[in-house]
Amino acid sequence: MMPTPSSRRSASTRIDVFSFSLGGFIAQALVVKHPELVRKLVLTGTGPKGGKDIDRVTAITYWDMLRATLTRSDPKEFLFFNRNTNGKLAARAFVNRLKERTADRDETPERAVHVRRCRSCRCCPIAASRPRCCRSR
Template identity: 40%
Template sequence: MHTHQTAPTHYIDANGIRFAYRRFGNPQGIPVVLNMHFTGTMDHWDPLVTDGLAQDREVILFNNAGVSSTSGEVPASVEEMAANAAHFIKALGLKQVDVLGFSLGGLVAQTLAIAEPALVRRLVLVGTGPRSGDVMASLTPEAVEVFTATYAHPDDLWLGVFFTPSEASQAAGRAFLKRFRLRSEGRDPEVNERVAPAQLAALAKWGAPQDTPFDYLAALRQPTLVINGDHDVIIYSINSWHLQQHIPNAQLLIYPDANHGSQYQYPERFVKHVSMFLTEQ
């Protein structure tokens, strides 16, 4: 059985796009499809998370349009990203999936679940927020500082994005970076220079102020698990509360001393919580 490290990259055509994806894990039950963060690829997932989830179910990783090894251009709207995700899942011949979305991927996951209620059974939203959420029309001041800083080692960027300044969190971050680079053969190429501007445009549209902005969440009827750290400076933690308060069937978990990458700081805890949620009757 393949793992995060050994799963080969496959390709499938849908909606004029050649999607790159990987499938691995326990083929029993409902597969879980993972949607990645801003400028991330399939290789930006933590192997402890993906392999942990794969013990109970099949895990499907993919790059959406224009990202890394997937063809096409990145859409400048979350709605188009979600439509592409639906085309990809249906092209695999899957009738029902669970969906996990992290950060930008969480916006895509929400939109996909509302647009395709028969396709999406359960939803996990990690480090993300609702339309017109608090400081979601642009990068937060903390995010600007992290993304524009200079680093001796490029991967050190993620220590500021995903982890708090505490000694314990930074130690967890350094451990994550080692896992993050374990796959060396068949690794996804980094995204090109067109990806970030298009994704930022989509984020700006999503975060733009609207009247009664959270009303759309009433249409999200799937059982939903919302997870975040208590000090997310990329998408402020309060936005996870907004999601839980306005999704009809949602529960919220907040991890201590954790930033945007709470699932990477507490991978075993995260896998346990998500697996319990996905196997509930």
Template identity: 50%
Template structure:
């Protein structure tokens, strides 16, 4: 995936980019900057972790559990994967899903089962991979997560910051994997400040 992302950026003729990776995209971003450090100015990693990070593999069971809870409650699986099960977390999930529905045109098609399966396999592969050396990544990096992420446990955000020599960490309280969606305004402010 990182090779495809690099090829895409080069095909666009871009010489320097700011790189954002959320969840699986954060895994891709780490591999991207390892391949082509000269293309990258700054990096934002959200809800993600290092290769071989704690609790990253086995996400398939979490997803099955979320789909089961969604079926039992009439909610979306993202309510249980991205948000805490507190009243505030579930309200944030409702608001996030409502925002997703605001766009009426040019919407992405729903992911097919094959696509979801491939993503789960990629996450499991990353979670069982050997650690990669991030000490050579000298770029400024903003690492963001919620303090209660069950998909990519929050401890991985701190582990990334230890491995990346120029990283800063922002952890949102009482939030899960979807911290950037629950606190989207604050996250946007942090991003604008970081990218200056």
């Protein structure tokens, strides 16, 4: 929920915003609507309007998830890493590091959650194109 002028503590209160992926688009919308509220803005893992393959994010995500299913791999190996030798090695090492933590882990989201996230990309608040949820090709 975006803050409104009435929900702010004082006019002099400014915040630092760190955002990732779709959160980057939300943060940009916040800055457009309330520039006086944000002191610093950090955008990570988010794509620019009109960026390479930005209009194909949902299709690429589903394709990578299908490839992961068919190869019995973790989808992160396809979504976030190049498929060359170094990328494959880095992906496996990353997934293995994730498995090391066994306590206090978030539950795996249901498929319906992923579908809702992908559908939400189609109605980005400040850009006609969808955010880049995965690596560019």
